[in-house]
Amino acid sequence: MSKTETQTKKSTKKTAAEKPAKAVSKKTQPESKIAELQHGRERKTVIMQGNEAVSYGALDAGVDFFAGYPITPSTEIAEILAEELPKRGGVFIQMEDEIASICAITGASLAGAKSLTATSGPGFSLMQEGIGYAKITETPCVVVNVQRLGPSTGMPTSPAQGDIMQSRWGSHGDSPAIVLYPDSVKECYELSIRAVNLSEKYRTCVVLLLDEVLGHMRESVTLPDMGNVRVIKRIKPTVPPHWYKHYDENQKYLSPLASFGEGYRFHVTGLTHDQHGFPTNKNSEAGDMMSRLRKKISYNIRDLVQIESYMMDDADIAIFAAGIVARSAKAAIAMARYEGIKVGLLRPLTIWPFPDVAVRKMLLNVSTVIVPELNQGQLVNEIRRLTKDKNESDIVRLQKVNGELISPAEILQKIKEVI
Amino acid sequence: MANIPLKVVHQYLRHDKKFPHVWCAGCSNGIVLGAVIRAIAAMNLNRDDVVMVSGIGCSSRMPVYVDLNTMHTLHGRAIAYATGVKMYKPNMKVIVITGDGDCTAIGGNHLIHAARRNLDLSVILVNNNIYGMTGGQCSPTTPHQALATTAPYGNIEPEFDICKLAMGAGATHVARTTAFHVAEMQKHFQAALEHPGFSLIEIIAACPVIYGRLNKKGGAPQMMKEFRDNSIPLTAVEKLPPEQVEGKIIRGTLRQEIRPEYTQAYADLLDRVQKMGDE
Numbered sequence: 114m115s116k117t118e119t120q121t122k123k124s125t126k127k128t129a130a131e132k133p134a135k136a137v138s139k140k141t142q143p144e145s146k147i148a149e150l151q152h153g154r155e156r157k158t159v160i161m162q163g164n165e166a167v168s169y170g171a172l173d174a175g176v177d178f179f180a181g182y183p184i185t186p187s188t189e190i191a192e193i194l195a196e197e198l199p200k201r202g203g204v205f206i207q208m209e210d211e212i213a214s215i216c217a218i219t220g221a222s223l224a225g226a227k228s229l230t231a232t233s234g235p236g237f238s239l240m241q242e243g244i245g246y247a248k249i250t251e252t253p254c255v256v257v258n259v260q261r262l263g264p265s266t267g268m269p270t271s272p273a274q275g276d277i278m279q280s281r282w283g284s285h286g287d288s289p290a291i292v293l294y295p296d297s298v299k300e301c302y303e304l305s306i307r308a309v310n311l312s313e314k315y316r317t318c319v320v321l322l323l324d325e326v327l328g329h330m331r332e333s334v335t336l337p338d339m340g341n342v343r344v345i346k347r348i349k350p351t352v353p354p355h356w357y358k359h360y361d362e363n364q365k366y367l368s369p370l371a372s373f374g375e376g377y378r379f380h381v382t383g384l385t386h387d388q389h390g391f392p393t394n395k396n397s398e399a400g401d402m403m404s405r406l407r408k409k410i411s412y413n414i415r416d417l418v419q420i421e422s423y424m425m426d427d428a429d430i431a432i433f434a435a436g437i438v439a440r441s442a443k444a445a446i447a448m449a450r451y452e453g454i455k456v457g458l459l460r461p462l463t464i465w466p467f468p469d470v471a472v473r474k475m476l477l478n479v480s481t482v483i484v485p486e487l488n489q490g491q492l493v494n495e496i497r498r499l500t501k502d503k504n505e506s507d508i509v510r511l512q513k514v515n516g517e518l519i520s521p522a523e524i525l526q527k528i529k530e531v532i
Numbered sequence: 533m534a535n536i537p538l539k540v541v542h543q544y545l546r547h548d549k550k551f552p553h554v555w556c557a558g559c560s561n562g563i564v565l566g567a568v569i570r571a572i573a574a575m576n577l578n579r580d581d582v583v584m585v586s587g588i589g590c591s592s593r594m595p596v597y598v599d600l601n602t603m604h605t606l607h608g609r610a611i612a613y614a615t616g617v618k619m620y621k622p623n624m625k626v627i628v629i630t631g632d633g634d635c636t637a638i639g640g641n642h643l644i645h646a647a648r649r650n651l652d653l654s655v656i657l658v659n660n661n662i663y664g665m666t667g668g669q670c671s672p673t674t675p676h677q678a679l680a681t682t683a684p685y686g687n688i689e690p691e692f693d694i695c696k697l698a699m700g701a702g703a704t705h706v707a708r709t710t711a712f713h714v715a716e717m718q719k720h721f722q723a724a725l726e727h728p729g730f731s732l733i734e735i736i737a738a739c740p741v742i743y744g745r746l747n748k749k750g751g752a753p754q755m756m757k758e759f760r761d762n763s764i765p766l767t768a769v770e771k772l773p774p775e776q777v778e779g780k781i782i783r784g785t786l787r788q789e790i791r792p793e794y795t796q797a798y799a800d801l802l803d804r805v806q807k808m809g810d811e
Contacts, residue, residue, distance in 0.1 A: 178616070178619070178620055180615075180616065180619075199801055199802050199805040199806075200805055200806065200809055202802060202806070204619045204620055204798070206615070206619055206798075208612065208615070208645075209641050209642065209645040210641060212609065212612065213609070213612035213615070213641070213642055213645070216605065216606065216609045216612035216613045216615075216616065217612055217613070217615045217616035217619070218616060219613060219616060220585070220603070220605075220612070220613035220614060220615065220616025220617040220620075221616035221617065221619060221620040222616075223603065223616075223617065224583075224616065224617045224620040224621045224624070225620065225621070226616075226620045228616070242606055243606065243609070246605065246606055373583050373601040373617060373621065373624065374580060374581060374583075374601065374621050374624055375580070376580045378579065378580065378599055378600060378601050378602075379601070379602075380546075380595065380596055380602045380603075380604070381602070381603045381604065381605075382596065382603075382604035383588075383604065383605060383606060384604065391550050391596060392550060392596060392604075
């Protein structure tokens with residue numbers, strides 16, 4: 114039996130243990146695609162859309178609690194999990210709004226669940242306070258934000274990358290963030306698992322950013338067999354309850370997490386708190402708590418950062434792009450290389466914490482950086498920050514916010530303009 | 533924590549933690565907390581299996597003092613967090629401590645939907661008719677014409693009847709009493725904890741320092757006397773002429789009915805779905 118299956122069985126037991134229902138038998142012939150993939154799955158290739166892949170990933174990572182509210186273009190994730198979670202003994206609940214959704218997944222996580230919600234722009238805005246609560250209370254959970262265009266209602270079925278900064282700074286009060294950004298359906302699956310894993314490991318709210326186009330685009334994906342899915346579970350305390358500290362400082366900032374009902378009877382609050390979780394007004398303890406939140410991320414940056422470097426070895430020009438824009442960039446690079454132009458791509462899979470060191474190093478030897486993005490300038494400012502040695506004119510912006518993608522031809526044109 | 537006196541409440545408090553508490557002298561929150569603890573003790577609940585969730589406000593500071601699984605959450609969202617806990621661990625008793633502003637203003641949406649679902653939560657709503665923690669702004673239950681810092685010329689809004697609101701939304705166990713009627717309060721809490729479904733207990737509470745001072749209610753003793761003299765049990769209401777009921781606080785169990793409970797409905801759904809898989 115693989116690791117994941119053991120995990121799945123266990124979590125099924127946890128909820129199903131509350132009532133006499135038996136766990137889903139593994140040998141059954143399930144009707145749906147996902148169920149088929151879940152049961153003793155072998156490596157196989159399927160065609161699916163990004164939102165489906167996120168759902169698969171979540172299930173493979175052991176997510177057993179989903180609370181959400183319908184919103185285009187993320188709704189498919191809720192629909193799929195509404196169908197699949199009950200089969201596995203997990204919980205699906207449609208809440209009254211997005212605020213309630215983030216609250217419910219945080220509450221469930223404290224009760225022991227691996228939890229996830231999915232939303233889009235307006236819903237993501239509503240969730241910000243709850244995301245802050247999950248961060249300050251160091252409660253694992255995952256928020257999938259399938260981005261759409263514009264402030265307010267905007268264009269619900271059009272792509273944009275307007276939430277890059279919101280996913281970093283959206284919640285009030287200066288806290289670090291872990292945000293992942295896939296560029297293909299395959300990566301939707303992989304980063305969905307990784308988001309759940311990182312949330313469990315670092316005890317925080319991890320955001321998975323998707324582009325609308327990616328959420329709805331169908332591609333072929335080769336899913337690994339279940340034995341090759343690496344699933345991380347939160348560390349459980351081994352100390353007796355009266356020794357337990359809900360926020361233990363001693364363990365590389367990765368401290369064990371008890372759940373409600375396990376005898377530890379801890380307290381959780383959104384107020385600044387001491388290591389036991391009790392509210393404090395002492396400046397030293399408040400400072401400790403804030404720096405702990407920061408160090409947890411900054412001390413583990415190597416584990417968190419993932420970056421793809423594509424044809425950068427001999428590149429004179431670098432394109433820095435994330436998500437679906439990087440796909441256009443790769444096509445543009447192929448065209449440019451055909452014409453003998455040396456251009457490469459840098460693509461962050463982990464967009465926050467920003468891969469400062471790697472990006473600075475990789476951009477050292479290029480003359481020009483082109484930053485195409487579906488917003489009015491968010492990533493480009495990070496690149497500016499990291500390339501102080503370059504002239505303003507060497508950082509080229511390519512921005513589009515009319516609901517269309519940036520085409521390879523547009524990027525190619527930009528490349529030709531700068532050589 | 534050397535010699536702990538042998539009172540029930542003392543066995544449930546977190547002695548070595550964050551006392552003294554934050555409440556003003558004369559506040560009703562301590563009375564409510566005492567009754568909650570005595571109800572839990574009387575029912576002999578395993579405290580590992582009790583979760584106390586609160587929002588933001590004076591009453592919502594309650595969980596930190598009690599040795600249970602406790603959670604002090606966002607303003608208005610206690611019921612939403614409690615929903616997550618209860619759905620994942622249906623066998624745990626989930627108590628929600630909330631106030632009039634927390635539960636019926638910013639958190640009104642969660643209240644009505646949890647009531648509609650008939651999720652097995654015991655909501656204890658301490659209604660002091662004002663936002664105490666922020667210094668006396670008017671809340672949805674501030675009486676018409678009463679003074680508040682944001683209603684310096686008298687409140688022009690009509691007030692919520694919280695119990696009617698909960699019943700309208702589908703709550704299956706609804707009761708009301710005042711901070712003066714302590715024994716009654718404990719009985720209501722026990723009934724709520726035993727009730728399989730959504731229960732809401734409204735406690736009419738005194739905020740002598742802020743609400744009382746603004747509205748010239750005298751001190752805490754006078755407000756308690758008012759609760760005693762100005763409230764009538766539900767059983768007596770029918771016998772009294774309507775003019776004597778007018779303006780009185782009606783105490784008692786206003787609704788007690790059985791309707792399918794949400795976690796049970798979900799367990800049934802799991803059963804059904806998993807049987808489909810087996811066929």
